[in-house]
Amino acid sequence: MRQLVKNSLNLFVAGFGCCKKEIYSTLGPTYDISRFGVNFVNLPEDSDVLVIQGFYNRTGERRLLDCYRSMEEPKWVIAAGKCIVDRSVFCQDYVLTDRLKNEIKIDFYVPGCPPRPEAFIYCILRILEIH
Amino acid sequence: MAKELYDGIYSSHKLIFVEKIRRNLEFYLKNKVRDIRLLGQEIFFNTDIDNLPEVLKEIRKNPEIEVDILSSINKYISKNRCILLINLSSVSNNFSMIIKASLKSPADDTETFAAEYNKLINQISAVYESAAFYLEGSKTEDRHFDIVLRSHILDGLDAFDTYLNAEEDIITKANISTRISVIPFYSITNKVTITELISKISRFDYNAGIFPELCFCLALEELMQLKVARRVQFIRMIISELSRISNHLSYIAKMATVLGSKITLSHILIEQERALRLIELVTGSRVHPNYIRVGGVRKDLNDEILKNISAGIKHLFKKIPIIESMLLDNTVITHKLKNTGQADRQAVLGCGVTGPNLRASGARYDLRKNRNLLLYREVSFLVAVGKYGDCLERLYIRFREIYQSIKIIDQLIGLMPDEHIRKLINLSELDMPYNKMVSSIECPHGVFKIYFEIEKNVVEKLVVMGPSRNSLYLAETILCGSRTEDIELILASLDISSGEIMQELPI
Amino acid sequence: MRPVIRDFFSGFGNLFRKPRTVVYPKEKIIIPEGSRGIPRLKLDLDSLEIICNGCGDCRKVCPENCIEIIKTVDENGIEVLDEFYLDLSRCSFCGNCVEFCNLDAIEMTYRHQLAEPDKNSFRLEKLELIKQSDYSLRDFWTK
Structure with missing residues (x-):
């Protein structure tokens, strides 16, 4: 099943922040992420990959968990950007991955502030096991 | 030579005018205010919380100074006291003032604190109507709503x-809640060194990251009375205009996504990539430049980079008219954009909106022309002004601004002085007495303002007043009376930057 | 009618042009000069030793505290660098360490692509940081 889904991955980008700008610029003709059958969708129910990025508070965390639970198996989770991989830029004590470590299992970490579009495509290639 | 001497001895007529207003205010509000002074080009004073409504009423009614706009109300906590910063401005007289007042109840007692804050805001909103937007708490919880739109997937x-x-399908009442963007960020606003702050501050406006840095550095230079080399100012102008182009292109990309014009979107993304590459060539990063330094820039531009920039600019100048005609010659799109989300000049001014959204409604207000910002007076450009203030006008004015930015960069590359940039200042041994400073700059969304308190080389408190909150308030007013299918379009057309909406979560 | 004809010709020109898309895993994406990627420790080209002496300026100036330096004393009684850790998961690629280094001992490569399932593998040691010099030529960063 996991192999079948990999032919057409649907991505859902949660949260708000600077990484979103870079992730969506992979849609452009220069990078063209659709070559690998990757689409960006607006509903978590349709998606296979959840991209966590940006800044969160308690309300945001709850919404993120809702999104994660409403996704169907098989699912992958990508943590993009420094704010998620390590800790928030704005607050030294706020570590999202520690707070949600019991609920969400993260498959790939993409560091960078924000990660370049190439770095994000590289992560997708790692999921698809091309590279 | 003579002109430079003249500029050095006499301050500009603008500053003399603001100084006159400051004296007038001191005379009118003799007993109610303390510590009234000029910070940069703005007036700043302290007042007691009991006197605040009277002071505001006095300022509002005075026909001489014509302060009719409430730009923003910000609050921050220091020593368990909540301190309000009320930012008023006058477009007709072209100056702004900041009033500081501290609330009585301690900040850790949340209930009495919220009650006092809301009571005060209600008092302010009797004088300035737009203050009602800053009410806190159960504005949206206990009422019944027909449609609730959770945070959208689009950036912005x-x-x-x-x-x-x-x-x-006609909206009768709209309420916007920014509950999701109240995030903890105490480690950037409290006790940060200057170098750390410069490398982090661009997150507050990540669509055009150079402007927060530039704003902060200009404020520090004003405080230290530093004279910056002409070449540095030219480089700063080039990079800020490049950021303006890339921000406007991403705005147009957002509009094309909402309008469903996929072909135009891919054309825009190519050009946006080109602009971002030019920015990366100059600064080293696409989004967070970390380029402006106090008294200079991180790295000088060499001839090769300048050649690359002028070639890129030529290419953009050729391609953007094609995008414009693809988007705006299409009657389906223009009919959809025309007369949706219309706001007249008075309504827009009342919300305190600045930048292209204000100019689209017919007010000619641009800090690049109205103040001595960098060296913009040495280049010739027009301030694009619209008339009707609908979505079409707002889209159209962005195209005009891109052309003007291209024109500015083209002139700057020709006029670039050949000058040696001095070594940068070592900020780690800076010993500055306690000081406050306000600075503002024209960023692509509007007037970006920063208030900070500094001692030695540590920024004790930082408050960011972005223009996007005012755009949100404008959205509340213009969504009423429009149709439900246009919500996305109207919100996208206001060019809201999520970084500027963020507020500090008190701990 | 005119816009239709013009759009036709602008699209027609695209038939005789190279495709814009960079076919990423096969082709190289050339990154603009001066772009900030993963930091590397420079070697002295004559003696092939690390230039860095472990003064710790970069650690003080780093806004994210991602650099860790351990020093030892050699047989002559001079303090030398023993181990240099850099946590890439914390790094925000601001480039302050390069700017404030007095010896020019640290440099930024053009390598960006980083994605690992394990968070701890982003912590680079001294030898790994030297190895990054393979990526400092910007054409070959896809290696």
């Missing part, structure tokens, strides 16, 4: 929720 519409009441 993702940091707030929209609560709507509608009759059939």
Whole structure:
């Protein structure tokens, strides 16, 4: 099943922040992420990959968990950007991955502030096991 | 030579005018205010919380100074006291003032604190109507709403929720709640060194990251009375205009996504990539430049980079008219954009909106022309002004601004002085007495303002007043009366930057 | 009618042009000069030793505290660098360490692509940081 889904991955980008700008610029003709059958969708129910990025508070965390639970198996989770991989830029004590470590299992970490579009495509290639 | 001497001895007529207003205010409000002075080009004073409504009423009614706009109300906590910063401005007289007042109740007692804050805001909103937007708490919880739109997936519409009441498909009442964007960020606003702050501050406006840095550095230079080399100012102008182009292109890309014009979107993304590459060539990063330094820039531009920039600019100048005609020659799109989300000049001014959104409604207000910002007076450009203030006008004015930015960069590359940039200042041994400073700059969304308190080389408190909150308030007013299918379009057309909406979560 | 004809010709020109898309895993994406990627420790080209002496300026100036330096004393009684850790998961690629280094001992490569399932593998040691010099030529960063 996991192999079948990999032919057409649907991505859902949660949260708000600077990484979103870079992730969506992979849609452009220069990078063209659709070559690998990757689409960006607006509903978590349709998606296979959840991209966590940006800044969160308690309300945001709850919404993120809702999104994660409403996704169907098989699912992958990508943590993009420094704010998620390590800790928030704005607050030294706020570590999202520690707070949600019991609920969400993260498959790939993409560091960078924000990660370049190439770095994000590289992560997708790692999921698809091309590279 | 003579002109430079003249500029050095006499301050500009603008500053003399503001100084006159400051004296007038001191005379009118003799007993009610303390510590009234000029910070940069703005007036700043302290007042007691009991006197605040009277002071505001006095300022509002005075026909001489014509302060009719409430730009923003910000609050921050220091020593368990909540301190309000009320930012008023006058477009006709072209100056702004900041009033500082501290609330009585301690900040850790949340209930009495919230009650006092809301009571005060209600008092202010009797004088300035737009203050009602800053009410806190159960504005959206206990009422019934027909439509609730959770945060959108598009960049820019993702940091707030929209609560709507509608009759059939006409919206009767709109409420915008920014609950999701109140995030903890105490480690950037409290006790940060200057170098650390410069490398982090661009997150507050990540669509055009150079402007927060530039704003902060200009303020520090004003405080230290530093004279910056001409070449540095030229480089700063080039990079800020490049950021303006890339921000406007991403705005147009957002509009094309909402309008469903996929072919135009891919054309825009190519050009946006080109602009971002030019920015990366100059600064080293696409989004967070970390380029401006106090008294200079991180790295000088060499001839090769200048050649690359002028070639890129030529290419953009050729391609953007094609995009414009693809988007705006299409009658389906223009009919959809025309007369949706219309706001007249008075309504827009009342919300305190600045930048292209204000200019689209017919007010000619641009800090690049109205103040001595960098060296913009040495280049010739027009301030694009619209008339009708609808979505079409707002889209159209962005195209005009891109052409003007291209024109500015083209002139700057020709005029670039050949000058040696001095070594940068070592900020780690800076010993500055306690000081406050306000600075503002024209960023692509509007007037970006920063207030900070500094001692030695540590920034004790930082408050960011971005223009996007005012655009949100404008959205609340213009969504009423429009149709439900246009919500996304109207919100996207206001060019809201999520980074500027963020507020500090008190701990 | 005119816009239709013009759009036709602008699209027609695209038939005789190279495709814009960079076919990423096969082709190289050339990154603009001066772009900030993963930091590397420079070697002295004559003696092939690390230039860095472990003064710790970069650690003080780093806004994210991602650099860790351990020093030892050699047989002559001079303090030398023993181990240099850099946590890439914390790094925000601001480039302050390069700017404030007095010896020019640290440099930024053009390598960006980083994605690992394990968070701890982003912590680079001294030898790994030297190895990054393979990526400092910007054409070959896809290696």
